Amino acid sequence: MTHALHSPRLSAGFRIVDLFAGPGGLDIAATVMGLKSIGVEWDDATRATREAAGLLTTKEKDVALLSPCDGQVEGANVLTGGPPCQSFSVAGNRKGHKALEDVKRLATRLVGHKELSSFQTAWKTVKAETDKMSDERTGLVLQPLRWIMEAELTEEKERYDVVVLEQVPTVLPVWKHYAELLKEVGYAADAHVLHAEEFGVPQTRRRAVLIAQWDPKNVGRRVEFPSATHQRYSKGATRLRKQPASEHDQEELLFPTPRKAKLPVEPWVAMRDVLTERPRDFEVVSNYGSGGDPKNRGRRTSDQPAATITGKVRRNRVFLLKETKFGTKEIGEELERLTFEEAGLLQSFPKRYPWRSTDVAQQIGNAIPPLLSLHILSSALRLGPPSEELINKLAAWEPKHSDDAADEVLTADA
Template identity: 45%
Template sequence: MNSPGAQVHHLDGIRILDLFAGPGGLDVAAHFLGFKSIGIEWDRNACETRYAAGLPTVHADVSVMRETRFDEIPKSVDVLAGGPPCQSFSVAGSGAGRAALSTVKEFIHRLVEGEDETKIDEDLHSLGKDPRTALVLEPLRWLLKAIETPDRDPYKVIVLEQVPAVLPLWEVYAKLLRGGEGRLQGVKYEAECWELKTEQFGVPQTRTRAVLVARLPGHGGIEPIETTHLPFALHRGKRRAPQPEMLPTDSAIPGAKQPWISMAEALEAASGLTNSHVDTSRFRSEDGTKFFVVSNYGSGGDPKKRGRRLSSEPAFTVTGKISRNRVYRSETEYEAAKPDRFTIAESGVLQTFPHNFPWSGNDQAQQVGNAVPPRLGMHVLSRALRGTAPSDDELAALETWSTVPRATTEELRVIGCGDESQCPQDEHKVTRGRRKPAP
């Protein structure tokens, strides 16, 4: 990390280290809660988005950073956060991680018990099919590194998220963190983990995440993260089932849950903002009806059985293939195979990123799909760091991102990439004959 005098201020007061930071879902959440963060991200494209958004970043491999550049992380960092790559655990991925759950549990114990890490690394490589499976151990290795480094303190707070299949691993993490044995050197945490459904926190999509929150004692117990919205229950084949706006509600009663947020509600709200990057007018047919979405994922390989969501419902889980989902204004368009697609800005809004978030670099749909929904991140981080839910004003501010000066973007690129000599190999390789210009 290069940090010449003109750029030191970007690293001042940073509290949160975001491993596998992606384009910045957790960092955006931290920003609106008033906390500074720094992310480590391997993908150059995600880094370009982060630089354009003004988010301090190191373009590096998380493992390499821990092994050889740990001292470059600001000593003000006292919160470890992150979501290791989910592809090997996701039901949409290879399944290698799910198949290796028992083995990975053993690796967690072996790390804490103090077995030689060279041997552990050799055995990790033998997992074979998907090396990303081993990355779920990195948060633990970063914690142990902090505990065993003389001039560092243990992290005060740990926040981790992943797909639901990883919950059994977070439960092992939590048990060991509470025990403080072996290489934890008596450092004990209060730790809890849950499955959280994003639509129950005002995210206009259905997505379930396994979350772990751990905290050093002294701040009271860790309370469950309270939901704010009703769950979405989809009954297959009942496409004309009543929607929340058609049902009686007691949402006006203090403490009552609000109806979940629909795609139309989120996108129309964004389209009404000043200088909006979202325009929903094209989604309305001549008779005023709204759109429906046909998923990219088939059922048993039969495209005719692909799932549908009405605009009055939350979106399907936003993945890196959201640009392949088809949007129709009417059955006539569906029969004629004339679909529309969500733009990157619209896909970001369905993830609760600000409407004008500066998506940059290539593979932007993949960046959007890989990210933590910032609104969910705000609820998790606020509970972990403050013991409370985010305020209504903090959540409302999430709709718009402040413009970042080009000079700031360039300064952050120097901090993150420098002369590119320490960046991941081939990540700055020129593609298609020329390198994409800086935003």
């Protein structure tokens, strides 16, 4: 079995398997960090994008049909993943809340087994129950826990040194529950909500993130999350260099920042900073969350981060902002809607990212921002904050396709 991570390790020592990998938001961050990574992805269109980007993807598309002992992934010592979130995106209502509680209840059954056969029996009963749920995707959030426990109990497979899971903020109670369960088997673990714009992503997006590190002698220690590097956006706020929220302000927040921010933080990155081929002053009008009421449409000007990029990003309308003789701004003519390349930039993907196949907008909207991934991985692997050089390397990345990439595997000496 592997040993506890008592000190930072060399990047070459980490090998990642990324479940529900999407178009590569985490994998591309791992690539620029010099880490070996392979993704598991179901959707053929998304797999086409990964192939064009030269990212490793398992031949088997279904996470449920793979195991940690599969030849393509058995060398991995880091497990990451972002299971589908549709079952929990309405956690405020009865169905969404029940889905969260069901997952927590079933997850508890999967921990505490001393033998693989006992765990496999428990997994069969859990799977039978999830198969009967109204939304079959609900059970997918249990797959990372299955992988962790199988790796823990299989003699031929080393356990995972590090686990990183991410999802929408409503899944935070599940990640918190997972953290407590993982402490029982030897991991120091915790979960918090991170704000993407606080890490230089030109978009407001919140993600519930779990980090677990194998450390059986010190499971109760604090798990360090990445420190904010940029100003958090709030409606009506002015873009300037300001200090992070005070302790009193933190108590007012629904999801308090779980770490001390470095001082001073940078201003948020605005849309105009990355959409440099557009006029300097413009406004993006979104239908997202408006319920069809024009009065409720979200509006962001180019000196602000974009609203959360979703699979409906092409529905957003873009207008030129013109200065009046009174020094104010008014709406001008309508401009071309956001391109896929621009939507990717707002997600912090490199400009030359090779989006492929159908439903590209959905691929982009479902992805975790690579720049946020860079900060999360650096913190989870205890490599220190990403350097400016590494961040610039991510922005400047271009694909170098390898014809034999699909045949590569994750070996311990890779």
